[in-house]
Amino acid sequence: MIDVSSSEFRIFAPVFVFLAGLCFGSFLNVCIYRIPLGQSVLHPPSSCPKCKNRLKAKDLIPVFSYIFLKGKCRYCNEPVSIQYPVVEMITSVIWLIIYLRYGFTIEAAGLILLFTILIPVFFIDLQHMIIPNGLVLSGLIGGAAVFLYHVFIKPFGLYESALWYTPLIGMFSSSLILFAVALIGLAIYKNDGAMGMGDVKIFMPIGLFLGWKLSLLTLVISVLLGGITSIILLLFKIKDRKSAIPFGPFIITAALFSALYGNQFLRWYLSICY
Structure with missing residues (x-):
């Protein structure tokens, strides 16, 4: 023992x-x-x-x-x-x-598993502009294990909720928002330049591990990080308006912040708003 x-x-x-x-x-x-x-x-x-x-x-x-x-x-x-x-x-x-x-704790074990999967996603997307399906699937399998633990053994601490469907909402909430962005981009630009489907898919395991609140926080932070970085790259003429920028690294950076400090940040934010 x-x-x-x-x-x-x-x-x-x-x-x-x-x-x-x-x-x-x-x-x-x-x-x-x-x-x-x-x-x-x-x-x-x-x-x-x-x-x-x-x-x-x-x-x-x-x-x-x-x-x-x-x-x-x-x-x-x-x-x-x-x-x-x-x-x-x-x-x-x-x-x-x-x-x-x-x-x-089981929360630490779950997050270590999640980011062990996300670190290769970060670098592969940065170098090749792809998010491999095998890594997404690995994350979904790990997330499914967390879901079963949450439902049948003990509520998973990051969710801050005992509701059994919390991780399922997390799995689909941000993914569906990004999927809608991808469809709009496809309709306007006739390609997937607005948002890659890999970015949509990687939010599914992230949502399973983090729950819907932290998944949405991850989405908001990643969009802010991506937007600020894009503006800086354009201002310094490192990239032009037609250049593609991988979004995966911003998602993973935001997910790490959300996993470590997201619930405290949300409580602080709500306390100053209400």
């Missing part, structure tokens, strides 16, 4: 969560590289994408291998993308923040 109140647990649990996040971040790098290429994330073992030499265990130590090898492949001496340690650190930091926020 784990004594979560012991001083040893309070000391070592955050360290374990951080290190586990680093290890999973290394795997997420594999997902980010291989999924857009239609390759298996499990086989074959990792290799240098340039010289194709198979990497050994000592080459795959998260973050530290990159530092020790000075950002270069051990075999061909070609530069290794900074993305690899960045993804590993982002994953470990997000895991740690979630654990410190929610502790040793």
